[in-house]
Amino acid sequence: MQQFQKSIYDLIVETSTNLPGDVRRAVQAAQELEDKGTRSALSLSTIANNIHMAECNVSPICQDTGMPTFIIHCPVGANQIVMKKQILEAVAQATKDSKLRPNSVDSLTGANSGDNLGAGTPVIHFEQWENDEIEVKLILKGGGCENKNIQYSLPAELEGIGKAGRDLDGIRKCIMHAVYQAQGQGCSAGFIGVGIGGDRTSGYELAKHQLFRRVDDVNPNEELRKLEEYVLENANKLGIGTMGFGGQVTLLGCKVGVANRLPASFFVSVAYNCWAFRRQGVLIDAATGQIKEWVYPTGQDVPMEQQTAEPAAAEQERKEIVLTTPISEEQIRQLKVGDVVVINGMMHTGRDALHKYLMDHDSPVDLNGAALYHCGPVMSKDANGEWHVRAAGPTTSIREEPYQGDIIKKFGIRAVIGKGGMGPKTLAALKEHGGVYLNAIGGAAQYYAECFKKVEGVDFMEFGIPEAMWHLQTEGFAAIVTMDSHGNSLHAEVEKNSLEKLATFKEPVFK
Numbered sequence: 001m002q003q004f005q006k007s008i009y010d011l012i013v014e015t016s017t018n019l020p021g022d023v024r025r026a027v028q029a030a031q032e033l034e035d036k037g038t039r040s041a042l043s044l045s046t047i048a049n050n051i052h053m054a055e056c057n058v059s060p061i062c063q064d065t066g067m068p069t070f071i072i073h074c075p076v077g078a079n080q081i082v083m084k085k086q087i088l089e090a091v092a093q094a095t096k097d098s099k100l101r102p103n104s105v106d107s108l109t110g111a112n113s114g115d116n117l118g119a120g121t122p123v124i125h126f127e128q129w130e131n132d133e134i135e136v137k138l139i140l141k142g143g144g145c146e147n148k149n150i151q152y153s154l155p156a157e158l159e160g161i162g163k164a165g166r167d168l169d170g171i172r173k174c175i176m177h178a179v180y181q182a183q184g185q186g187c188s189a190g191f192i193g194v195g196i197g198g199d200r201t202s203g204y205e206l207a208k209h210q211l212f213r214r215v216d217d218v219n220p221n222e223e224l225r226k227l228e229e230y231v232l233e234n235a236n237k238l239g240i241g242t243m244g245f246g247g248q249v250t251l252l253g254c255k256v257g258v259a260n261r262l263p264a265s266f267f268v269s270v271a272y273n274c275w276a277f278r279r280q281g282v283l284i285d286a287a288t289g290q291i292k293e294w295v296y297p298t299g300q301d302v303p304m305e306q307q308t309a310e311p312a313a314a315e316q317e318r319k320e321i322v323l324t325t326p327i328s329e330e331q332i333r334q335l336k337v338g339d340v341v342v343i344n345g346m347m348h349t350g351r352d353a354l355h356k357y358l359m360d361h362d363s364p365v366d367l368n369g370a371a372l373y374h375c376g377p378v379m380s381k382d383a384n385g386e387w388h389v390r391a392a393g394p395t396t397s398i399r400e401e402p403y404q405g406d407i408i409k410k411f412g413i414r415a416v417i418g419k420g421g422m423g424p425k426t427l428a429a430l431k432e433h434g435g436v437y438l439n440a441i442g443g444a445a446q447y448y449a450e451c452f453k454k455v456e457g458v459d460f461m462e463f464g465i466p467e468a469m470w471h472l473q474t475e476g477f478a479a480i481v482t483m484d485s486h487g488n489s490l491h492a493e494v495e496k497n498s499l500e501k502l503a504t505f506k507e508p509v510f511k
Protein backbone atom coordinates (compact mmCIF):
# COMPACT_ATOMS: atom_id res chain seq x y z
CA MET A 1 0.00 0.00 0.00
CA GLN A 2 3.04 2.32 -0.28
CA GLN A 3 1.60 3.86 -3.39
CA PHE A 4 -1.88 4.55 -1.98
CA GLN A 5 -1.21 8.16 -0.95
CA LYS A 6 0.31 8.97 -4.36
CA SER A 7 -2.69 7.37 -6.10
CA ILE A 8 -5.08 9.53 -4.06
CA TYR A 9 -3.02 12.61 -4.87
CA ASP A 10 -3.23 11.75 -8.59
CA LEU A 11 -6.98 11.26 -8.27
CA ILE A 12 -7.38 14.69 -6.64
CA VAL A 13 -5.29 16.41 -9.34
CA GLU A 14 -7.16 14.67 -12.15
CA THR A 15 -10.55 15.48 -10.63
CA SER A 16 -9.74 19.14 -10.06
CA THR A 17 -8.08 19.84 -13.40
CA ASN A 18 -9.47 17.50 -16.03
CA LEU A 19 -13.21 17.23 -16.60
CA PRO A 20 -14.24 13.60 -17.34
CA GLY A 21 -15.14 12.52 -20.87
CA ASP A 22 -18.85 11.92 -20.19
CA VAL A 23 -19.24 15.43 -18.75
CA ARG A 24 -17.35 16.95 -21.68
CA ARG A 25 -19.71 15.20 -24.10
CA ALA A 26 -22.67 16.78 -22.30
CA VAL A 27 -21.08 20.24 -22.63
CA GLN A 28 -20.44 19.59 -26.32
CA ALA A 29 -24.06 18.53 -26.81
CA ALA A 30 -25.14 21.80 -25.18
CA GLN A 31 -22.95 23.74 -27.61
CA GLU A 32 -24.70 21.98 -30.50
CA LEU A 33 -28.16 22.79 -29.12
CA GLU A 34 -27.64 26.42 -28.18
CA ASP A 35 -28.54 29.20 -30.61
CA LYS A 36 -25.34 30.40 -32.23
CA GLY A 37 -23.97 33.80 -31.32
CA THR A 38 -26.12 34.32 -28.24
CA ARG A 39 -24.80 35.21 -24.79
CA SER A 40 -25.32 31.60 -23.71
CA ALA A 41 -23.50 30.22 -26.77
CA LEU A 42 -20.55 32.54 -26.16
CA SER A 43 -20.50 31.48 -22.51
CA LEU A 44 -20.46 27.81 -23.51
CA SER A 45 -17.58 28.59 -25.82
CA THR A 46 -15.66 30.19 -22.94
CA ILE A 47 -16.49 27.19 -20.76
CA ALA A 48 -15.16 24.78 -23.42
CA ASN A 49 -12.01 26.85 -23.73
CA ASN A 50 -11.59 26.92 -19.97
CA ILE A 51 -11.90 23.12 -19.73
CA HIS A 52 -9.12 22.81 -22.30
CA MET A 53 -6.91 25.38 -20.52
CA ALA A 54 -7.31 23.66 -17.15
CA GLU A 55 -6.21 20.36 -18.67
CA CYS A 56 -3.17 21.94 -20.36
CA ASN A 57 -2.16 23.98 -17.28
CA VAL A 58 -2.92 21.11 -14.86
CA SER A 59 -4.72 23.79 -12.81
CA PRO A 60 -8.18 23.87 -11.22
CA ILE A 61 -11.07 24.08 -13.73
CA CYS A 62 -12.90 26.29 -11.22
CA GLN A 63 -11.28 28.16 -8.31
CA ASP A 64 -13.89 26.73 -5.96
CA THR A 65 -12.67 23.18 -5.58
CA GLY A 66 -15.53 22.47 -3.23
CA MET A 67 -15.89 20.05 -0.37
CA PRO A 68 -13.70 17.04 -1.27
CA THR A 69 -15.98 14.02 -0.79
CA PHE A 70 -14.52 10.51 -1.05
CA ILE A 71 -16.63 7.36 -1.40
CA ILE A 72 -14.49 4.29 -0.83
CA HIS A 73 -15.27 0.62 -1.34
CA CYS A 74 -12.66 -1.69 0.07
CA PRO A 75 -12.21 -5.45 0.55
CA VAL A 76 -12.48 -7.03 3.98
CA GLY A 77 -9.21 -6.56 5.86
CA ALA A 78 -8.13 -3.30 4.19
CA ASN A 79 -6.87 -0.93 6.86
CA GLN A 80 -9.23 2.06 6.87
CA ILE A 81 -7.24 3.94 9.54
CA VAL A 82 -4.11 3.95 7.35
CA MET A 83 -6.12 4.82 4.23
CA LYS A 84 -7.78 7.77 5.97
CA LYS A 85 -4.44 9.11 7.19
CA GLN A 86 -2.99 8.93 3.69
CA ILE A 87 -6.05 10.58 2.16
CA LEU A 88 -5.67 13.51 4.58
CA GLU A 89 -2.00 13.86 3.68
CA ALA A 90 -2.78 13.75 -0.04
CA VAL A 91 -5.47 16.45 0.40
CA ALA A 92 -3.04 18.70 2.32
CA GLN A 93 -0.36 18.21 -0.35
CA ALA A 94 -2.77 18.95 -3.22
CA THR A 95 -3.79 22.15 -1.40
CA LYS A 96 -0.13 23.14 -0.96
CA ASP A 97 0.40 22.58 -4.69
CA SER A 98 -2.59 24.84 -5.58
CA LYS A 99 -4.61 21.95 -7.04
CA LEU A 100 -7.23 22.54 -4.34
CA ARG A 101 -8.20 25.88 -2.86
CA PRO A 102 -7.98 26.04 0.94
CA ASN A 103 -11.69 25.68 1.59
CA SER A 104 -12.03 24.42 5.16
CA VAL A 105 -13.24 27.21 7.42
CA ASP A 106 -14.08 27.12 11.14
CA SER A 107 -17.84 27.65 11.21
CA LEU A 108 -17.76 29.83 14.34
CA THR A 109 -14.59 31.91 13.92
CA GLY A 110 -14.33 31.90 10.10
CA ALA A 111 -10.65 30.91 10.38
CA ASN A 112 -9.36 29.00 7.36
CA SER A 113 -7.32 25.90 8.26
CA GLY A 114 -5.20 26.51 5.14
CA ASP A 115 -4.86 22.86 4.16
CA ASN A 116 -8.46 21.69 3.64
CA LEU A 117 -8.32 19.64 6.84
CA GLY A 118 -10.56 20.26 9.82
CA ALA A 119 -13.63 19.03 11.65
CA GLY A 120 -15.71 17.16 9.07
CA THR A 121 -13.47 17.98 6.10
CA PRO A 122 -12.75 16.26 3.84
CA VAL A 123 -15.77 13.97 3.80
CA ILE A 124 -14.76 10.29 3.69
CA HIS A 125 -17.24 7.40 3.50
CA PHE A 126 -15.97 3.81 3.73
CA GLU A 127 -17.95 0.74 2.75
CA GLN A 128 -16.81 -2.85 2.38
CA TRP A 129 -17.42 -4.89 -0.73
CA GLU A 130 -16.57 -8.35 -1.99
CA ASN A 131 -14.13 -7.30 -4.73
CA ASP A 132 -10.36 -7.52 -4.35
CA GLU A 133 -9.58 -3.92 -5.36
CA ILE A 134 -10.16 -0.66 -3.55
CA GLU A 135 -12.44 1.74 -5.39
CA VAL A 136 -12.08 5.43 -4.53
CA LYS A 137 -14.49 7.93 -6.02
CA LEU A 138 -14.13 11.66 -5.45
CA ILE A 139 -16.44 14.59 -6.13
CA LEU A 140 -15.45 18.26 -5.83
CA LYS A 141 -18.73 20.12 -5.63
CA GLY A 142 -18.43 23.86 -5.17
CA GLY A 143 -20.36 26.11 -2.79
CA GLY A 144 -22.28 28.01 -5.48
CA CYS A 145 -24.14 24.92 -6.65
CA GLU A 146 -24.22 23.32 -3.19
CA ASN A 147 -26.21 26.34 -2.02
CA LYS A 148 -28.85 25.57 -4.68
CA ASN A 149 -29.55 22.08 -3.33
CA ILE A 150 -33.12 21.85 -2.15
CA GLN A 151 -35.30 19.40 -0.25
CA TYR A 152 -39.08 19.10 -0.54
CA SER A 153 -41.45 17.50 1.91
CA LEU A 154 -44.54 16.21 0.11
CA PRO A 155 -47.32 17.14 -0.17
CA ALA A 156 -46.34 20.72 -0.93
CA GLU A 157 -47.58 23.84 -2.69
CA LEU A 158 -44.81 24.97 -5.03
CA GLU A 159 -44.37 28.46 -6.48
CA GLY A 160 -45.43 28.50 -10.12
CA ILE A 161 -46.18 24.80 -10.57
CA GLY A 162 -48.82 24.32 -7.85
CA LYS A 163 -49.70 21.36 -5.68
CA ALA A 164 -47.23 18.48 -5.56
CA GLY A 165 -48.69 15.27 -4.14
CA ARG A 166 -47.08 12.14 -2.77
CA ASP A 167 -46.70 10.42 -6.12
CA LEU A 168 -44.51 10.35 -9.22
CA ASP A 169 -46.15 13.46 -10.62
CA GLY A 170 -45.51 15.34 -7.38
CA ILE A 171 -41.86 14.29 -7.63
CA ARG A 172 -41.76 15.55 -11.22
CA LYS A 173 -43.03 18.94 -10.07
CA CYS A 174 -40.41 19.15 -7.31
CA ILE A 175 -37.59 18.47 -9.78
CA MET A 176 -38.86 21.05 -12.28
CA HIS A 177 -39.13 23.57 -9.43
CA ALA A 178 -35.61 22.71 -8.25
CA VAL A 179 -34.20 23.62 -11.66
CA TYR A 180 -36.24 26.84 -11.73
CA GLN A 181 -35.13 28.01 -8.27
CA ALA A 182 -31.45 27.45 -9.11
CA GLN A 183 -31.65 29.95 -12.00
CA GLY A 184 -28.06 30.66 -13.09
CA GLN A 185 -26.71 30.86 -9.56
CA GLY A 186 -25.38 27.32 -9.53
CA CYS A 187 -23.48 28.00 -12.78
CA SER A 188 -25.95 26.44 -15.17
CA ALA A 189 -26.19 24.49 -17.34
CA GLY A 190 -26.14 21.99 -14.51
CA PHE A 191 -26.59 18.36 -13.54
CA ILE A 192 -29.01 17.21 -10.88
CA GLY A 193 -29.03 14.19 -8.65
CA VAL A 194 -32.39 13.41 -7.04
CA GLY A 195 -33.08 11.25 -4.02
CA ILE A 196 -36.66 10.10 -3.48
CA GLY A 197 -37.41 8.94 0.06
CA GLY A 198 -35.09 8.30 2.99
CA ASP A 199 -35.01 10.79 5.83
CA ARG A 200 -33.76 14.36 5.64
CA THR A 201 -30.11 13.27 5.91
CA SER A 202 -30.12 10.06 3.88
CA GLY A 203 -32.33 11.70 1.21
CA TYR A 204 -29.66 14.31 0.50
CA GLU A 205 -26.98 11.62 0.60
CA LEU A 206 -28.93 9.55 -1.94
CA ALA A 207 -29.27 12.64 -4.16
CA LYS A 208 -25.53 13.31 -4.05
CA HIS A 209 -24.79 9.66 -4.79
CA GLN A 210 -26.74 9.99 -8.05
CA LEU A 211 -24.06 12.42 -9.21
CA PHE A 212 -21.62 9.50 -9.22
CA ARG A 213 -23.58 7.84 -12.02
CA ARG A 214 -22.25 8.23 -15.53
CA VAL A 215 -23.96 10.98 -17.49
CA ASP A 216 -24.81 8.54 -20.29
CA ASP A 217 -26.09 5.64 -18.19
CA VAL A 218 -29.69 4.44 -18.33
CA ASN A 219 -31.75 4.03 -15.17
CA PRO A 220 -32.74 0.34 -14.82
CA ASN A 221 -36.01 1.38 -13.13
CA GLU A 222 -38.39 2.05 -16.03
CA GLU A 223 -40.45 4.69 -14.21
CA LEU A 224 -37.37 6.59 -13.11
CA ARG A 225 -35.86 6.34 -16.59
CA LYS A 226 -38.95 8.02 -18.01
CA LEU A 227 -38.84 10.66 -15.30
CA GLU A 228 -35.16 11.43 -15.97
CA GLU A 229 -35.81 11.78 -19.70
CA TYR A 230 -38.85 13.96 -19.12
CA VAL A 231 -36.97 16.33 -16.82
CA LEU A 232 -33.95 16.59 -19.10
CA GLU A 233 -36.11 17.47 -22.06
CA ASN A 234 -38.51 19.85 -20.34
CA ALA A 235 -36.17 21.68 -17.94
CA ASN A 236 -34.56 23.18 -21.02
CA LYS A 237 -37.91 24.72 -21.93
CA LEU A 238 -37.66 26.96 -18.84
CA GLY A 239 -35.28 29.11 -20.87
CA ILE A 240 -32.83 29.85 -18.04
CA GLY A 241 -29.80 28.99 -20.15
CA THR A 242 -26.10 29.03 -19.46
CA MET A 243 -25.27 31.21 -16.41
CA GLY A 244 -28.93 32.29 -16.37
CA PHE A 245 -28.47 34.38 -19.50
CA GLY A 246 -31.53 32.78 -21.14
CA GLY A 247 -31.22 30.12 -23.82
CA GLN A 248 -32.00 26.63 -25.00
CA VAL A 249 -29.91 24.60 -22.54
CA THR A 250 -30.46 24.74 -18.78
CA LEU A 251 -29.85 21.14 -17.73
CA LEU A 252 -27.16 18.68 -18.86
CA GLY A 253 -28.10 15.64 -16.84
CA CYS A 254 -30.75 14.27 -14.48
CA LYS A 255 -30.30 11.15 -12.34
CA VAL A 256 -32.93 9.88 -9.91
CA GLY A 257 -32.59 7.28 -7.16
CA VAL A 258 -35.13 5.91 -4.73
CA ALA A 259 -35.00 4.61 -1.15
CA ASN A 260 -37.63 3.52 1.32
CA ARG A 261 -39.09 6.10 3.70
CA LEU A 262 -41.14 6.35 6.85
CA PRO A 263 -44.90 6.32 6.23
CA ALA A 264 -45.15 9.85 7.67
CA SER A 265 -42.33 11.36 5.57
CA PHE A 266 -41.97 11.87 1.84
CA PHE A 267 -38.81 13.79 0.96
CA VAL A 268 -37.57 14.66 -2.50
CA SER A 269 -33.97 15.85 -2.21
CA VAL A 270 -32.16 17.51 -5.08
CA ALA A 271 -28.39 17.96 -5.36
CA TYR A 272 -27.56 20.57 -7.99
CA ASN A 273 -24.15 20.44 -9.64
CA CYS A 274 -22.72 23.14 -11.91
CA TRP A 275 -21.33 22.47 -15.38
CA ALA A 276 -17.91 22.09 -13.71
CA PHE A 277 -18.98 18.61 -12.69
CA ARG A 278 -15.74 17.32 -11.24
CA ARG A 279 -15.93 13.72 -10.21
CA GLN A 280 -13.58 10.92 -10.99
CA GLY A 281 -12.67 7.55 -9.53
CA VAL A 282 -9.93 4.94 -9.48
CA LEU A 283 -9.64 1.22 -8.94
CA ILE A 284 -6.60 0.62 -6.76
CA ASP A 285 -4.59 -2.57 -6.27
CA ALA A 286 -5.13 -3.41 -2.60
CA ALA A 287 -1.65 -4.93 -2.26
CA THR A 288 0.46 -2.18 -3.87
CA GLY A 289 -1.80 0.87 -3.69
CA GLN A 290 -1.27 1.56 -7.39
CA ILE A 291 -4.00 2.75 -9.73
CA LYS A 292 -5.23 -0.08 -11.98
CA GLU A 293 -7.83 1.89 -13.91
CA TRP A 294 -9.94 5.04 -13.98
CA VAL A 295 -13.63 4.64 -13.25
CA TYR A 296 -14.98 7.35 -15.60
CA PRO A 297 -13.85 8.18 -19.15
CA THR A 298 -10.91 10.57 -18.90
CA GLY A 299 -10.89 14.04 -20.38
CA GLN A 300 -8.17 13.22 -22.90
CA ASP A 301 -10.64 11.01 -24.79
CA VAL A 302 -12.89 13.98 -25.57
CA PRO A 303 -10.90 17.07 -26.59
CA MET A 304 -12.68 20.40 -26.16
CA GLU A 305 -12.43 22.84 -29.00
CA GLN A 306 -13.38 26.47 -28.74
CA GLN A 307 -16.54 27.15 -30.68
CA THR A 308 -16.32 30.01 -33.14
CA ALA A 309 -19.76 30.94 -34.31
CA GLU A 310 -21.07 33.76 -36.41
CA PRO A 311 -23.19 36.01 -34.23
CA ALA A 312 -26.93 35.66 -34.79
CA ALA A 313 -28.57 38.72 -36.31
CA ALA A 314 -30.21 39.73 -33.05
CA GLU A 315 -26.89 39.68 -31.27
CA GLN A 316 -24.80 41.47 -33.85
CA GLU A 317 -25.63 44.85 -32.43
CA ARG A 318 -24.29 43.95 -29.02
CA LYS A 319 -21.63 46.47 -28.07
CA GLU A 320 -18.19 45.66 -26.69
CA ILE A 321 -16.87 48.50 -24.56
CA VAL A 322 -13.36 48.79 -23.16
CA LEU A 323 -13.12 50.46 -19.75
CA THR A 324 -10.03 51.29 -17.74
CA THR A 325 -10.30 51.74 -13.98
CA PRO A 326 -11.02 54.12 -12.31
CA ILE A 327 -14.32 54.29 -14.20
CA SER A 328 -16.40 57.48 -14.34
CA GLU A 329 -20.13 57.78 -13.70
CA GLU A 330 -20.58 59.08 -17.25
CA GLN A 331 -19.05 55.92 -18.72
CA ILE A 332 -21.25 53.75 -16.54
CA ARG A 333 -24.46 55.59 -17.42
CA GLN A 334 -23.86 54.74 -21.09
CA LEU A 335 -23.91 50.99 -20.44
CA LYS A 336 -27.02 48.88 -20.99
CA VAL A 337 -27.96 45.30 -20.14
CA GLY A 338 -26.46 43.03 -22.80
CA ASP A 339 -23.32 45.10 -23.43
CA VAL A 340 -20.03 43.25 -23.27
CA VAL A 341 -17.47 45.16 -21.21
CA VAL A 342 -13.73 44.56 -21.26
CA ILE A 343 -11.97 45.85 -18.15
CA ASN A 344 -8.33 46.93 -17.91
CA GLY A 345 -6.45 48.39 -14.96
CA MET A 346 -6.66 47.61 -11.26
CA MET A 347 -9.31 45.24 -9.98
CA HIS A 348 -9.93 44.32 -6.32
CA THR A 349 -11.37 41.04 -5.08
CA GLY A 350 -13.86 40.92 -2.23
CA ARG A 351 -16.13 38.27 -0.79
CA ASP A 352 -18.22 37.74 2.33
CA ALA A 353 -15.63 38.65 4.98
CA LEU A 354 -14.56 41.83 3.19
CA HIS A 355 -18.13 43.03 2.64
CA LYS A 356 -18.94 42.54 6.30
CA TYR A 357 -15.75 44.39 7.27
CA LEU A 358 -16.31 47.33 4.91
CA MET A 359 -19.72 48.05 6.38
CA ASP A 360 -18.09 49.38 9.56
CA HIS A 361 -14.53 50.23 8.51
CA ASP A 362 -12.55 52.11 5.89
CA SER A 363 -11.08 50.41 2.86
CA PRO A 364 -7.30 49.96 2.80
CA VAL A 365 -7.30 51.20 -0.84
CA ASP A 366 -9.22 53.93 -2.68
CA LEU A 367 -12.31 52.33 -4.25
CA ASN A 368 -13.62 55.41 -6.00
CA GLY A 369 -14.41 54.36 -9.59
CA ALA A 370 -13.23 50.85 -8.79
CA ALA A 371 -14.17 47.43 -10.13
CA LEU A 372 -14.89 45.01 -7.28
CA TYR A 373 -14.65 41.35 -8.20
CA HIS A 374 -16.57 38.73 -6.21
CA CYS A 375 -13.88 36.09 -6.38
CA GLY A 376 -11.94 33.80 -4.07
CA PRO A 377 -8.93 32.89 -6.18
CA VAL A 378 -6.46 30.02 -5.98
CA MET A 379 -3.07 31.66 -5.43
CA SER A 380 0.53 30.45 -5.19
CA LYS A 381 3.72 32.11 -4.01
CA ASP A 382 6.97 31.58 -5.92
CA ALA A 383 10.50 31.29 -4.50
CA ASN A 384 10.90 35.10 -4.63
CA GLY A 385 7.82 35.58 -2.50
CA GLU A 386 5.69 36.87 -5.41
CA TRP A 387 2.04 35.84 -5.64
CA HIS A 388 0.51 34.38 -8.80
CA VAL A 389 -3.14 33.83 -9.71
CA ARG A 390 -3.77 30.15 -10.49
CA ALA A 391 -7.56 30.14 -10.85
CA ALA A 392 -9.95 33.07 -10.54
CA GLY A 393 -13.55 32.71 -11.71
CA PRO A 394 -16.42 34.64 -10.10
CA THR A 395 -18.24 33.53 -6.97
CA THR A 396 -22.01 33.76 -6.34
CA SER A 397 -22.85 37.43 -5.80
CA ILE A 398 -26.25 37.16 -4.14
CA ARG A 399 -24.58 36.41 -0.80
CA GLU A 400 -23.42 40.04 -0.70
CA GLU A 401 -26.91 41.43 -1.29
CA PRO A 402 -27.37 42.65 2.31
CA TYR A 403 -24.18 44.77 2.05
CA GLN A 404 -23.56 45.59 -1.60
CA GLY A 405 -25.76 48.63 -2.13
CA ASP A 406 -24.38 50.40 0.96
CA ILE A 407 -20.80 49.60 0.03
CA ILE A 408 -21.21 50.82 -3.54
CA LYS A 409 -22.46 54.18 -2.26
CA LYS A 410 -20.04 54.47 0.66
CA PHE A 411 -16.88 53.90 -1.41
CA GLY A 412 -17.89 55.05 -4.90
CA ILE A 413 -17.54 51.66 -6.60
CA ARG A 414 -18.66 51.70 -10.24
CA ALA A 415 -18.56 48.05 -11.32
CA VAL A 416 -19.38 44.95 -9.32
CA ILE A 417 -18.38 41.70 -11.02
CA GLY A 418 -19.58 38.26 -10.06
CA LYS A 419 -22.03 35.60 -11.16
CA GLY A 420 -25.69 34.82 -10.77
CA GLY A 421 -26.81 38.43 -10.37
CA MET A 422 -27.97 40.44 -7.37
CA GLY A 423 -31.26 41.63 -5.92
CA PRO A 424 -33.42 44.75 -5.79
CA LYS A 425 -31.38 46.55 -3.11
CA THR A 426 -28.24 46.43 -5.24
CA LEU A 427 -30.19 47.32 -8.37
CA ALA A 428 -31.52 50.44 -6.64
CA ALA A 429 -28.02 51.44 -5.53
CA LEU A 430 -26.66 50.98 -9.07
CA LYS A 431 -29.36 53.32 -10.32
CA GLU A 432 -28.92 55.92 -7.61
CA HIS A 433 -25.12 56.03 -7.59
CA GLY A 434 -24.32 55.09 -11.18
CA GLY A 435 -22.98 51.56 -11.22
CA VAL A 436 -23.26 48.28 -13.12
CA TYR A 437 -23.23 44.62 -12.28
CA LEU A 438 -21.16 42.55 -14.66
CA ASN A 439 -21.76 38.82 -14.93
CA ALA A 440 -18.58 36.86 -15.57
CA ILE A 441 -18.73 33.19 -16.63
CA GLY A 442 -18.91 31.09 -13.46
CA GLY A 443 -16.27 28.42 -13.27
CA ALA A 444 -14.13 29.87 -16.07
CA ALA A 445 -11.26 30.13 -13.61
CA GLN A 446 -8.38 29.50 -16.01
CA TYR A 447 -9.78 31.85 -18.62
CA TYR A 448 -9.98 34.73 -16.13
CA ALA A 449 -6.71 33.91 -14.34
CA GLU A 450 -4.92 34.78 -17.60
CA CYS A 451 -6.37 38.32 -17.42
CA PHE A 452 -4.53 39.06 -14.17
CA LYS A 453 -1.07 40.14 -15.22
CA LYS A 454 0.34 41.11 -11.85
CA VAL A 455 -0.58 40.84 -8.17
CA GLU A 456 0.00 44.36 -6.84
CA GLY A 457 -0.78 43.52 -3.25
CA VAL A 458 -3.10 41.89 -0.78
CA ASP A 459 -4.93 42.97 2.37
CA PHE A 460 -6.69 40.94 5.03
CA MET A 461 -4.71 37.72 4.64
CA GLU A 462 -6.05 36.94 8.11
CA PHE A 463 -9.39 36.20 6.36
CA GLY A 464 -7.65 33.36 4.46
CA ILE A 465 -6.62 33.27 0.79
CA PRO A 466 -10.12 33.08 -0.76
CA GLU A 467 -11.54 35.88 1.42
CA ALA A 468 -8.52 38.22 1.31
CA MET A 469 -8.67 41.43 -0.74
CA TRP A 470 -6.35 40.94 -3.70
CA HIS A 471 -5.27 43.92 -5.83
CA LEU A 472 -4.79 42.72 -9.38
CA GLN A 473 -3.45 44.41 -12.51
CA THR A 474 -5.94 43.36 -15.16
CA GLU A 475 -5.99 43.20 -18.93
CA GLY A 476 -8.84 42.12 -21.17
CA PHE A 477 -11.32 40.90 -18.53
CA ALA A 478 -14.59 40.44 -20.45
CA ALA A 479 -18.00 40.24 -18.79
CA ILE A 480 -21.61 41.00 -19.64
CA VAL A 481 -23.69 43.85 -18.19
CA THR A 482 -26.64 42.08 -16.61
CA MET A 483 -27.75 44.92 -14.28
CA ASP A 484 -27.39 48.51 -15.41
CA SER A 485 -27.75 51.98 -13.91
CA HIS A 486 -31.20 52.43 -15.51
CA GLY A 487 -32.98 49.91 -13.32
CA ASN A 488 -32.75 46.95 -15.74
CA SER A 489 -31.84 43.44 -14.61
CA LEU A 490 -31.47 40.51 -16.98
CA HIS A 491 -31.65 38.18 -13.96
CA ALA A 492 -35.05 39.52 -12.87
CA GLU A 493 -36.28 39.22 -16.46
CA VAL A 494 -35.10 35.61 -16.94
CA GLU A 495 -36.52 34.63 -13.56
CA LYS A 496 -39.92 36.14 -14.38
CA ASN A 497 -40.02 34.45 -17.81
CA SER A 498 -38.97 31.08 -16.42
CA LEU A 499 -41.63 31.28 -13.69
CA GLU A 500 -44.25 31.79 -16.37
CA LYS A 501 -42.90 28.78 -18.26
CA LEU A 502 -42.82 26.69 -15.08
CA ALA A 503 -46.57 27.30 -14.76
CA THR A 504 -47.10 25.51 -18.11
CA PHE A 505 -45.96 22.26 -16.42
CA LYS A 506 -48.82 22.25 -13.87
CA GLU A 507 -50.91 19.58 -15.59
CA PRO A 508 -50.23 15.97 -14.50
CA VAL A 509 -47.90 13.98 -16.74
CA PHE A 510 -47.35 10.78 -14.73
CA LYS A 511 -50.66 9.37 -13.53
Ligand code: SF4
Pocket residue numbers: 062063064065066141142143144145146185186187274275276393394395396442443444
Ligand atom coordinates in the same frame (compact mmCIF):
# COMPACT_ATOMS: atom_id res chain seq x y z
S1 SF4 B 1 -18.55 26.43 -11.60
FE1 SF4 B 1 -19.71 27.89 -10.35
S2 SF4 B 1 -20.97 26.66 -8.94
FE2 SF4 B 1 -19.38 25.35 -9.82
S3 SF4 B 1 -17.79 25.39 -8.29
FE3 SF4 B 1 -17.30 26.95 -9.81
S4 SF4 B 1 -18.18 28.85 -9.06
FE4 SF4 B 1 -19.08 27.18 -7.88
